[in-house]
Amino acid sequence: xxxxxxxxxxxxxxxxxxxxxxxxxxxxxxxxxxxxxxxxxxxxxxxxxxxxxxxxxxxxxxxxxxxxxxxxxxxxxxxxxxxxxxxxxxxxxxxxxxxxxxxxxxxxxxxxxxxxxxxxxxxxxxxxxxxxxxxxxxxxxxxxxxxxxxxxxxxxxxxxxxxxxxxxxxxxxxxxxxxxxx
Amino acid sequence: xxxxxxxxxxxxxxxxxxxxxxxxxxxxxxxxxxxxxxxxxxxxxxxxxxxxxxxxxxxxxxxxxxxxxxxxxxxxxxxxxxxxxxxxxxxxxxxxxxxxxxxxxxxxxxxxxxxxxxxxxxxxxxxxxxxxxxxxxxxxxxxxxxxxxxxxxxxxxxxxxxxxxxxxxxxxxxxxxxxxxxxxxxxxxxxxxxxxxxxxxx
Numbered sequence: 001x002x003x004x005x006x007x008x009x010x011x012x013x014x015x016x017x018x019x020x021x022x023x024x025x026x027x028x029x030x031x032x033x034x035x036x037x038x039x040x041x042x043x044x045x046x047x048x049x050x051x052x053x054x055x056x057x058x059x060x061x062x063x064x065x066x067x068x069x070x071x072x073x074x075x076x077x078x079x080x081x082x083x084x085x086x087x088x089x090x091x092x093x094x095x096x097x098x099x100x101x102x103x104x105x106x107x108x109x110x111x112x113x114x115x116x117x118x119x120x121x122x123x124x125x126x127x128x129x130x131x132x133x134x135x136x137x138x139x140x141x142x143x144x145x146x147x148x149x150x151x152x153x154x155x156x157x158x159x160x161x162x163x164x165x166x167x168x169x170x171x172x173x174x175x176x177x178x179x180x181x182x
Numbered sequence: 183x184x185x186x187x188x189x190x191x192x193x194x195x196x197x198x199x200x201x202x203x204x205x206x207x208x209x210x211x212x213x214x215x216x217x218x219x220x221x222x223x224x225x226x227x228x229x230x231x232x233x234x235x236x237x238x239x240x241x242x243x244x245x246x247x248x249x250x251x252x253x254x255x256x257x258x259x260x261x262x263x264x265x266x267x268x269x270x271x272x273x274x275x276x277x278x279x280x281x282x283x284x285x286x287x288x289x290x291x292x293x294x295x296x297x298x299x300x301x302x303x304x305x306x307x308x309x310x311x312x313x314x315x316x317x318x319x320x321x322x323x324x325x326x327x328x329x330x331x332x333x334x335x336x337x338x339x340x341x342x343x344x345x346x347x348x349x350x351x352x353x354x355x356x357x358x359x360x361x362x363x364x365x366x367x368x369x370x371x372x373x374x375x376x377x378x379x380x381x382x383x384x
Contacts, residue, residue, distance in 0.1 A: 020288060024280070028280055033274045036274050045274060046276065138268070143268050143269065148232070167229075170228055
């Protein structure tokens with residue numbers, strides 16, 4: 001466990017109010033983002049993130065420090081989002097791109113911007129249609145930038161399974177995009 | 183996106199857990215080198231796109247296969263495009279005051295965790311207070327009734343003083359020698375005097 005993590009964990013265990021605030025502010029954007037992407041629901045993202053933090057507060061005594069604090073929190077967030085999906089047993093009802101800001105356009109001109117924006121919309125829709133284990137793994141890799149080792153820790157699977165899921169998620173995503181394009 | 187290989191290989195969600203775990207990490211390097219196919223070639227490229235370590239011989243076999251399979255090159259380009267698009271997806275920002283709300287929810291949750299225990303403790307304290315208050319407000323007389331007093335005094339006839347042990351033999355002997363054993367004094371002298379005084383008044 002990193003020194004900064006250890007200090008923060010000690011303060012959280014001591015029940016310091018400031019530590020809870022600091023902990024949430026430190027990770028709130030990344031946690032809201034990952035639960036939104038895994039659950040596919042922007043509308044429920046903050047509720048799921050809040051649930052994630054509350055679970056983390058309750059479980060902080062059991063944090064063994066075998067992984068980074070953020071990886072541990074990430075795992076709680078992903079499981080919370082997956083539980084949400086299991087509970088609802090349906091595809092996201094609110095499009096993931098609601099509330100997302102388009103990245104700044106490049107200098108290729110308006111036609112290129114439009115084409116890219118359309119492709120981005122299609123990619124988001126295709127990601128939302130991926131089966132859950134593959135969507136989660138792909139989100140953690142491509143959108144969240146986690147390493148394979150981190151993903152294996154977060155999901156509790158082997159590196160080989162992570163490699164396989166990412167590859168197959170890409171294949172499936174490519175197929176879905178070709179179908180929507182056709 | 184180009185090329186259509188849908189149906190050529192099972193999609194992710196169609197795979198069994200056993201299929202899912204197949205990868206280079208399982209140590210089937212020789213098999214991958216000598217039996218390279220499109221799926222394995224794309225798998226290798228998927229790993230290379232992410233900078234994963236791939237045995238040089240496997241990478242070489244994949245590149246050789248890709249030279250003769252146009253779709254592999256197209257798919258690799260698609261992977262790169264997808265990687266670029268997904269990696270540049272904007273994140274979500276928390277709304278103002280999110281952290282404050284979460285910390286407040288934690289406080290509320292802490293307050294809600296013990297309501298039962300708190301209510302139980304409060305109920306027990308109230309019950310104890312009412313019991314003690316009632317007992318203090320209504321002290322009971324600690325006197326025995328008349329019959330018990332009579333019994334006590336009957337027993338007293340068998341001892342020479344209240345502080346000595348019973349003298350049953352002496353008591354029985356005394357009763358046997360008493361000409362009127364049923365007219366024994368069963369009341370204290372003070373009570374007897376009081377009764378006698380009441381009789382005189384009448």
